[in-house]
Amino acid sequence: MRVLMIHGRAQGGKDPSELKKNWLATLEIGLAGHGKPPLNAKTVDFPFYGDLLDELTAKASLPTPADVVAKGPGQNAEFEQFQRSVLMEMKKEMRISDEEVAALLPAGAPQEKGPENWAWVQAIVRLLDRHLTPISDMTIENFLKDVFLYLTRPNITKRIDRTVEAMLSDEPTLVVSHSLGTVVAFNVLRRHKAKLKLTKFITLGSPLGITAISSKLGVIENPAAAVGWYNAYDERDIVALNPLDSSYFPVNPSVMNYNAVKNHTENRHGIAGYLNDPSVTATVMAAMK
Amino acid sequence: MKDRAAVVVGVDKTGGLTSLKSAAAGAKSVAKWLDEEGNFDVKLLTDDSVPVLAKQIEDAIDAFVRPPIRYRMLLLYFSGHGIWHARSDIWMLSQAPGRSGEAVNLAAAIDTARYCGIPNVVFISDACRSLPADINNALLSGQSCFPSYDIGASAAKVDVFRATTRNKAAYEAVIGSQTQSLLTKALLSAYVDPPEAICRKLGHGQAQFEVVPNRLLEDHLQETVDDLLDKIDPSLQQPIEVEVPSDDDIYIGRARRTVVGGGTWIPPLDFGFPGAGEWDKLAKAESWTGGGSSFPDMPKPAPSQQKPRSRVHAREEIGRAAQEGVRSALGLGEASDSASGGTNALAAMLQKLEKDVTELLPAADVTSFDGRMGFALTGAGVRRAGFRMVDAPGPIEALIPKVDGSAATLLNIQESAKAASVIIELDDHRCLLLPAFEGYVGHCRVGRGGLRHVSYVPLKDTHRWPAYQARRETLDMLRANVAVAAHYGKFRLHSRKDAGRLAEELFQSDPVDPTLGLYAAYAFAEAGRSSLVARIRAMMAADLGVELFDLAMLTRRPGGSGQAQTEAGTLPAVPLLTAGWNLVASRQMPSPDWAATASSSLAGSLWTTFAPGCADTLFEAN
Numbered sequence: 069m070r071v072l073m074i075h076g077r078a079q080g081g082k083d084p085s086e087l088k089k090n091w092l093a094t095l096e097i098g099l100a101g102h103g104k105p106p107l108n109a110k111t112v113d114f115p116f117y118g119d120l121l122d123e124l125t126a127k128a129s130l131p132t133p134a135d136v137v138a139k140g141p142g143q144n145a146e147f148e149q150f151q152r153s154v155l156m157e158m159k160k161e162m163r164i165s166d167e168e169v170a171a172l173l174p175a176g177a178p179q180e181k182g183p184e185n186w187a188w189v190q191a192i193v194r195l196l197d198r199h200l201t202p203i204s205d206m207t208i209e210n211f212l213k214d215v216f217l218y219l220t221r222p223n224i225t226k227r228i229d230r231t232v233e234a235m236l237s238d239e240p241t242l243v244v245s246h247s248l249g250t251v252v253a254f255n256v257l258r259r260h261k262a263k264l265k266l267t268k269f270i271t272l273g274s275p276l277g278i279t280a281i282s283s284k285l286g287v288i289e290n291p292a293a294a295v296g297w298y299n300a301y302d303e304r305d306i307v308a309l310n311p312l313d314s315s316y317f318p319v320n321p322s323v324m325n326y327n328a329v330k331n332h333t334e335n336r337h338g339i340a341g342y343l344n345d346p347s348v349t350a351t352v353m354a355a356m357k
Numbered sequence: 358m359k360d361r362a363a364v365v366v367g368v369d370k371t372g373g374l375t376s377l378k379s380a381a382a383g384a385k386s387v388a389k390w391l392d393e394e395g396n397f398d399v400k401l402l403t404d405d406s407v408p409v410l411a412k413q414i415e416d417a418i419d420a421f422v423r424p425p426i427r428y429r430m431l432l433l434y435f436s437g438h439g440i441w442h443a444r445s446d447i448w449m450l451s452q453a454p455g456r457s458g459e460a461v462n463l464a465a466a467i468d469t470a471r472y473c474g475i476p477n478v479v480f481i482s483d484a485c486r487s488l489p490a491d492i493n494n495a496l497l498s499g500q501s502c503f504p505s506y507d508i509g510a511s512a513a514k515v516d517v518f519r520a521t522t523r524n525k526a527a528y529e530a531v532i533g534s535q536t537q538s539l540l541t542k543a544l545l546s547a548y549v550d551p552p553e554a555i556c557r558k559l560g561h562g563q564a565q566f567e568v569v570p571n572r573l574l575e576d577h578l579q580e581t582v583d584d585l586l587d588k589i590d591p592s593l594q595q596p597i598e599v600e601v602p603s604d605d606d607i608y609i610g611r612a613r614r615t616v617v618g619g620g621t622w623i624p625p626l627d628f629g630f631p632g633a634g635e636w637d638k639l640a641k642a643e644s645w646t647g648g649g650s651s652f653p654d655m656p657k658p659a660p661s662q663q664k665p666r667s668r669v670h671a672r673e674e675i676g677r678a679a680q681e682g683v684r685s686a687l688g689l690g691e692a693s694d695s696a697s698g699g700t701n702a703l704a705a706m707l708q709k710l711e712k713d714v715t716e717l718l719p720a721a722d723v724t725s726f727d728g729r730m731g732f733a734l735t736g737a738g739v740r741r742a743g744f745r746m747v748d749a750p751g752p753i754e755a756l757i758p759k760v761d762g763s764a765a766t767l768l769n770i771q772e773s774a775k776a777a778s779v780i781i782e783l784d785d786h787r788c789l790l791l792p793a794f795e796g797y798v799g800h801c802r803v804g805r806g807g808l809r810h811v812s813y814v815p816l817k818d819t820h821r822w823p824a825y826q827a828r829r830e831t832l833d834m835l836r837a838n839v840a841v842a843a844h845y846g847k848f849r850l851h852s853r854k855d856a857g858r859l860a861e862e863l864f865q866s867d868p869v870d871p872t873l874g875l876y877a878a879y880a881f882a883e884a885g886r887s888s889l890v891a892r893i894r895a896m897m898a899a900d901l902g903v904e905l906f907d908l909a910m911l912t913r914r915p916g917g918s919g920q921a922q923t924e925a926g927t928l929p930a931v932p933l934l935t936a937g938w939n940l941v942a943s944r945q946m947p948s949p950d951w952a953a954t955a956s957s958s959l960a961g962s963l964w965t966t967f968a969p970g971c972a973d974t975l976f977e978a979n
Contacts, residue, residue: 283424283474283508287360318427320358 069267069356070239071112074232076247076273076339077214080122088114094340098349107356113235117228117252121214124224128217132209134190150216153280155192155208161309164195196306211307214248215275219284225255232256240265242355243292246339247307250274251281257291268355269297272342273331277310277317290319297323298351300342302331359398361430362421362475363391366414367403368437371449378536379529380436381405383483387434390545394610397432408451411459415502424506426474432481432609433470435461436538439484440494441523443959445939446482447499454494462499463517464939469503469915471512471885477607479516479571483540485526486519488961495957501943505916512885514607516571518544518578519598523846523961530589539595543581547574548610556612557605568608575599602851602884676845678710682838683848684855710841717837719800719812720765726816728769730777730793731756736803738784739766743976744793746774747903747928753780753976765800768793775902778929780979786969787960790979792928794871794901796821807935807962810840813871824866832870835862839876844963848876850884860889868900869893875907875933882911903928906946907937915943930979931955935965951978 073091091114096106130147159169172191196208217224232252241264245253250271257269269292275281276299282288290297301308310316312323329348331341342348367384369377381403388401400417402409421431438449445464452459463482470478489495520527520540529538547555548569555573558565579597586593720733742756756779759767770777770793781789789808791799796819800812812833815821825832842848850856863869863877874893881889894908906927930949932938938956941948951974960966967975 279424283426283506286426286474286511287429287476288425288427317425318358 069111070237070241071107071352071356072232072235072241072243073112073114074243074245074249074253075114075116075118076245076249077118077121077211079116079118082118084114084116084118087116087118088112091339091343094343095349095352098344098346099353101344101346102349102353104349104353113237115232115235117231120227120231121218121224121248124221124227125213125217128213128221130213130216132193134193146220147213147216150220150280150284151212152189154212154278155189155196157278157280158196158208158306158309159192162196162306164192168195208306211248211275215251215281218248218251219281228252229256229259233260236260236264238263238265240267242267242270242352244270244272244343244352245274246272246342247275247337250276251285254285254291258289261291266292266295268292268295268351270348270351270355271297271299271312272329272339272348273301273305273308273337274299274312275307275309277308277312279310279316282317288317288319290321290323293321295355296321298326299323300326300329300345300348300351302329302336302341303327304336305329305331306335307337358427359396360428361391361394361397361432362428363388363397363399363432363434364414364417364421365391365399365401365432365434366409366437366448367401367435368409368449368451370404371438371451371453372455374438374449377437377529379538379541380483382535383436383538383541384434386545387436387481387541390548390610391432398428404451410452411450411461411500411502414450414461415500415504418502419504422473422475422504422506424474424508426508428475430477430479430607430609431470431473431475432479433466434481434483436483436541439482439486439527440489440497441486441961442489442495442497443938443956444936444961444963445499446484446486446519447497448482448484449497454497457496457498458500460497460499461502462939464936465499465501465943466503467515467517468882468940469501469505469943471515471883472505472508472915473503473513474506474508476513477516477603478513479518479609481518481540481544483520483527483538486521486523487526488524498939498942498956501915503915503943505914505943512887514603516601516603516607517599518574520595522596522598525594525596528586528589528593528595530585532585532589539582539585540578540597542585543578543597544574546581547577549613550615551577551612557608559606559608567612568606569610569612570605570608571601571603572605572607575601598846600849602849676842676847678707679713679838679842679845680847680849682710682714683835683842713841713844714834714837717802717810717812717840718833719814726761726767726769726798728767728771728798729773729816730795730797731770732768732779732781732791732793732799732801732811733761733765734768734781734801734803735765736801736809737766737787739768740782740784740786741972741976742768742779742781743979744768744770744777744779745979746772747776747778748774753979776928778979780972780975782972782976786972788967788969788972788975790929790931790965790967790975791933792903792905794903797871803966804962807960807966808964809844809962810837811872811964812836821868824868825870828866832866832873836870836872836876839873840963843876843879848880850880850886856881856884856886856889863893864896867896869896871897871901871905875905878908878911879934879936887912887914905933906930907932907934910937910940910944910946913944913946915940916945931965933965935959935962938965949978951975 079087092107092109099106131144169188169191172194173187193208218228233256243253299312311325313325317323326347329342329345333341365384365388367381369380384403388399391397391399402413421428435448440447445462448461450459529536532542551569555569555577556567557570558567560566582595582597586595739758742758743753744756745753756768761767775795777793779791779793796816797813798816800814802809815825839848859877863873874897878890878893890911894912898904904927906929909927931952938959955967955971958968958971960968
């Protein structure tokens with residue numbers, strides 16, 4: 069029995085063995101709550117793609133909304149459209165009103181009456197970032213860049229997926245993934261589902277419920293149809309904007325959603341606030357049996 | 358959860374046109390069949406009680422394509438009145454032709470469907486493809502009815518089954534006791550006791566089942582239609598037109614086998630053939646067996662019923678031969694003459710094809726061209742012509758036509774600039790709008806239907822001449838072959854190998870040949886190879902110093918995303934190829950006000966040709 073842990077974005081420059089220790093330590097707290105011993109680290113695989121993602125992202129000069137305001141649209145039409153779609157979806161789901169957005173714009177300034185109103189988009193970014201913390205290295209802009217590149221650049225997808233695929237085994241495997249790692253895991257699992265002996269697929273703080281993201285994944289499916297897919301999130305986590313339910317991620321069999329995580333990390337998205345949740349650890353334990 | 362979806366439309370009554378008897382009924386039969394398949398979510402729209410509107414179709418499609426992507430196949434079926442206008446099929450809905458928007462533009466729908474994210478899309482068009490009979494019909498541009506979302510997935514494979522070929526009628530007739538549309542009848546019957554030759558087994562072991570792949574349908578459909586017509590009226594022809602780029606295992610329906618006692622047996626989904634114990638139970642289910650009491654040990658495929666074609670459909674055959682001619686010119690195989698067994702009819706067709714190709718070669722003996730750019734026209738005289746240099750706003754300047762010893766009419770532009778927009782009114786008042794490029798003479802071949810082809814050939818004293826001279830014969834032949842294949846709707850890339858070879862040929866010479874570049878861009882766009890379209894666009898813009906409208910349009914995606922920077926400077930102001938007109942709206946290309954009116958005057962030729970009556974507007978507007 070093996071456990072495959074797939075991390076999210078913004079891990080570049082970190083020591084993979086330390087990261088793995090942190091994941092296990094957090095999980096240990098949750099397991100202890102159930103009176104269970106910690107996982108044997110030797111049974112846990114922790115593919116690390118943080119540095120690779122940073123390297124690939126750095127090479128791509130993608131414009132932020134602020135860049136578009138300064139230089140005009142059209143620098144990267146595909147990314148601009150993706151940003152707009154995700155941000156509008158986030159604005160709607162976070163119930164950010166037009167008045168709140170307008171309040172961030174210069175009073176009395178003329179407004180473009182069209183979809184290319186990037187000052188408006190930039191104001192939404194600022195409002196969304198308020199849901200994150202200033203000391204966090206997580207910003208909506210960075211998140212969008214990483215996800216966009218992973219989803220739309222086959223070479224980047226392939227290189228990151230390969231890092232994970234290198235650690236697949238023919239033993240029964242529990243997959244635990246977080247944030248962008250849930251997207252990577254989804255991609256890898258659906259490609260290898262026929263050969264893998266999956267015991268459970270666990271996603272934490274997953275952005276897969278954002279339609280602008282799932283729409284770039286081709287035909288969606290449940291790669292863990294036989295054993296179940298468990299998706300946990302904190303409703304205040306802006307990345308895990310929507311549940312993976314029949315509205316946002318209609319697959320058969322449906323995903324088991326758990327929305328009662330109280331993520332204690334500052335941006336409500338950190339892995340340390342997910343892995344110690346009692347329901348999450350209970351699901352891990354059940355899958356280890 | 359079903360992984361396929363279908364929008365099935367049948368319209369018997371269209372405006373004041375003759376009511377059909379089989380369209381709505383045919384749609385219902387198709388919907389029933391798909392529903393019985395078990396893996397289709399089906400939306401049926403017929404005009405039994407209320408009119409069928411474009412918005413209903415769009416809403417129905419939207420419900421299936423709205424992301425996230427849930428389906429692996431989307432099928433669109435239409436039965437009703439149709440026309441062929443500006444190189445697109447137009448499906449006429451209940452309120453057409455009175456309301457010009459109440460129609461579906463099939464070319465635009467296919468173009469948008471390619472980017473809907475669903476990997477396989479199938480269009481079945483059981484409608485006439487006659488030319489518009491009056492101005493009302495000509496005004497019907499139709500709409501795509503396909504919403505476009507920011508999907509970004511790879512392009513879908515789009516299979517298209519058309520009831521007939523261009524300019525031809527599709528028929529409904531009394532078959533048995535019912536009036537039925539021929540293509541629909543043939544389609545539905547193709548899945549009942551199909552010959553082994555058109556079947557394929559999918560799955561393994563107990564889960565194995567038999568299907569009729571889309572790729573194997575064409576001959577069977579044609580034979581069935583021909584057989585039906587033979588019984589109804591042997592003088593009629595309905596040459597169906599089929600394009601299937603999808604893979605070998607893509608199918609609409611499973612093979613059904615007739616069982617003892619009547620009725621048919623449909624292999625169940627997911628678990629393939631049921632265990633022996635279950636077969637009797639299934640056999641007793643009336644809906645599956647028609648009340649039969651016994652069930653065969655194993656469904657046996659009917660013996661092959663492959664027959665030689667009962668009719669030779671000239672246009673289709675020439676198209677195929679032209680396609681092979683292009684493949685041959687690209688080094689992808691020899692042109693075949695075996696399509697119909699080497700008959701006299703085929704020999705005549707190949708002769709016609711050869712003549713077509715020869716006519717489209719640039720005239721070698723145009724000797725008196727002394728301009729810096731311009732055109733040499735054959736096939737029609739010039740009544741008047743004018744031009745405007747690309748970077749010189751102001752009134753249009755007159756061009757004096759000059760007849761060359763080779764019988765070509767020459768239009769010499771002496772001024773120096775990167776390019777010019779040229780308007781040409783032909784002797785019979787038809788009109789052309791073409792870009793002239795510095796250092797090129799455009800050899801135009803006009804035919805009865807309009808402008809057939811333009812070969813842009815470098816002038817002898819220019820830097821491009823040596824490279825052209827080195828490959829002259831190959832390039833001239835390739836251009837002409839491609840034009841003929843495109844004319845017959847057969848210039849298509851069926852595989853990555855085809856696309857790769859064409860790209861190799863195209864990019865072998867720098868600069869890219871403008872004519873080939875244009876044709877190739879359409880073929881690449883149709884094959885979803887947007888990066889190759891973008892490469893052609895960039896290379897040609899760098900060489901010519903101007904952006905072609907068609908290339909700017911083809912690098913955009915339906916819905917308007919993609920490279921959108923330079924449309925303002927495109928030349929000409931409207932598509933060069935007639936097929937491009939169908940994509941202007943769905944790809945949200947800006948076009949001048951006069952284009953909307955002029956679009957109803959388009960001839961069906963490969964290159965944009967305006968019918969008589971447009972010349973004054975064009976001269977004034979350009």
